Amino acid sequence: MDSDEGSKKDVTLSRRKFVKLGAASAVAGSAMMASLPSQVMAEASKGITGKQTLSSLPNKIDNTVYQRFHQKNTAFCQAITGTFPEGRQALGMLGSTSNELGQRTLDKAISDAGWYIDSLIADGASTSSPDTVAYARDNETAPERYDFSSPEEAAHYVKKAARFLGADLVGITPYDERWTYASFYNPQKQKSLPPDLPFTPKSVIVMAFEMDYEAMTTAPSGVSGGAVGLGYSQMAITGASMRKFLTNIGYKTFAAGNDVALSVPYGMAAGLGEAARNGILVTYEYGPRVRIGKIFTELDLACDSPVSFGVQHFCETCMLCADACPGHAISTEKLPSFAVNNECNNPGVSKWAIDAKKCLLAWGKTKSDCATCVTSCPYNKPDFWHHRLVDKVNRLMPGPVHSVMREMDKLFGYGNSFDKKAVDLFWKS
Amino acid sequence: MGVFSGIEILFFFLGVITTLGVLGIIYLKQKRQAGPLSLFLSASGLFLLVFALAWSMSSIIEHEHQAANMGLLFFGLPAILLLGMAWKKLPEKR
Numbered sequence A: 001m002d003s004d005e006g007s008k009k010d011v012t013l014s015r016r017k018f019v020k021l022g023a024a025s026a027v028a029g030s031a032m033m034a035s036l037p038s039q040v041m042a043e044a045s046k047g048i049t050g051k052q053t054l055s056s057l058p059n060k061i062d063n064t065v066y067q068r069f070h071q072k073n074t075a076f077c078q079a080i081t082g083t084f085p086e087g088r089q090a091l092g093m094l095g096s097t098s099n100e101l102g103q104r105t106l107d108k109a110i111s112d113a114g115w116y117i118d119s120l121i122a123d124g125a126s127t128s129s130p131d132t133v134a135y136a137r138d139n140e141t142a143p144e145r146y147d148f149s150s151p152e153e154a155a156h157y158v159k160k161a162a163r164f165l166g167a168d169l170v171g172i173t174p175y176d177e178r179w180t181y182a183s184f185y186n187p188q189k190q191k192s193l194p195p196d197l198p199f200t201p202k203s204v205i206v207m208a209f210e211m212d213y214e215a216m217t218t219a220p221s222g223v224s225g226g227a228v229g230l231g232y233s234q235m236a237i238t239g240a241s242m243r244k245f246l247t248n249i250g251y252k253t254f255a256a257g258n259d260v261a262l263s264v265p266y267g268m269a270a271g272l273g274e275a276a277r278n279g280i281l282v283t284y285e286y287g288p289r290v291r292i293g294k295i296f297t298e299l300d301l302a303c304d305s306p307v308s309f310g311v312q313h314f315c316e317t318c319m320l321c322a323d324a325c326p327g328h329a330i331s332t333e334k335l336p337s338f339a340v341n342n343e344c345n346n347p348g349v350s351k352w353a354i355d356a357k358k359c360l361l362a363w364g365k366t367k368s369d370c371a372t373c374v375t376s377c378p379y380n381k382p383d384f385w386h387h388r389l390v391d392k393v394n395r396l397m398p399g400p401v402h403s404v405m406r407e408m409d410k411l412f413g414y415g416n417s418f419d420k421k422a423v424d425l426f427w428k429s
Numbered sequence B: 001m002g003v004f005s006g007i008e009i010l011f012f013f014l015g016v017i018t019t020l021g022v023l024g025i026i027y028l029k030q031k032r033q034a035g036p037l038s039l040f041l042s043a044s045g046l047f048l049l050v051f052a053l054a055w056s057m058s059s060i061i062e063h064e065h066q067a068a069n070m071g072l073l074f075f076g077l078p079a080i081l082l083l084g085m086a087w088k089k090l091p092e093k094r
């Protein structure tokens, strides 16, 4: 693959065009406001917050087809066990170094450092190893329970604890067996395990962990790999700490990384964000630049509802992640559908299915854990006021305006990937 | 500056600029007898100018330099044009 692929072309503007653009933007701004449909204006005048609460998950589920997913069908498990040998080869490339910016020993060292705590206590949670120090399921529980006056009060205290212990976003949803793997798999030990849980959880606390914005602008590189690893390490630390907190007050609890259950549906159900074209949970605060951890507990907690802030609608037009993906693993179909690529996708849910095998092969080519689909997404912005404003305006705009927004995002220099200068900027800032 | 974050300093100075801008508009109305069109253009220009500065400085704080430049171009330039038009619409000094 050409290492410049997906890079942002330099924007050069003549002085004449510069002035014209300035004048045009003043006119375009007023024209856009004038073109807002009346129902949108009505919504705006009600004081829209940008997030709409939904009564159920927005994705259509065909219950006649949907079955629980077997963990061993993930591309990772298949690569590690050798049933997907090209994938195994690709994983072997991640540690290789060269003199290229982003691939130097220095860059790979920060990647390894980011992953370090995860590898110590979670055994590489991205490959979903169950029963590690952080994600052990059978845990000692204090005999005396701390009683909360209501599930609402309990939820308040639990969310406070999760944020204090390192989560950036916290949501709660009831335990839903549909998202639990039909069978567990330990790729390190190459062993299938029955999907037995030590108790039937009542609530699932879903936590999102922000990955560093600046480091992620270097994707795909060792530096962005470090940000991904650090996200996993923080997820393991907070997961283990939350388990300790809840078992200390007498409630059976265990934490999970990518193991036990699918993370994206839980993230959606807990109101953290929407599933997007790139197959990732896009959160309101950090876009797709998050990792998701889960806590399963028998404590009865007040739950959150799924939300929408227009991501799926925007994805229909945007496709920036699909254009930037070096593995051509992201769907370019306009609308989500029930189509799947291979056994790595679970049929029966309407979505844009990622081709996880193509994705993993691109990791080998880029010698990194890629994440270009995170970096290129217009929702991947720091939590600054002007990005929130654009999000809100986006939500009010009809579909065709989204194409303009997509181009503006590129013109403003956001979403670059394969940008070697970003690596330099990261180290020197 | 240690005690204050970049965004806090930015919004402090934006407050100062907005106050000066509003005083300027009051001056135009009271001392230069600016008409409604001129006042409208200067208020819109001031709003856009403050927005352009806020956008661009915020982008610099988050190390997005191209976004900062484009912010000045897309919001700053129209702001200058509006302020220029407002100036042209002022009645002659007596």
Ligand code: SF4
Pocket: A324, A325, A326, A327, A328, A329, A330, A354, A358, A359, A360, A362, A363, A369, A370, A371, A372, A373, A374
């Ligand atoms: S991680 Fe890279 S290869 Fe995989 S889907 Fe995202 S952009 Fe494509």
Ligand code: SF4
Pocket: A276, A277, A278, A311, A314, A315, A316, A318, A319, A320, A321, A322, A376, A377, A378, A379
């Ligand atoms: S890049 Fe565009 S299409 Fe892809 S997930 Fe983000 S908003 Fe959706």
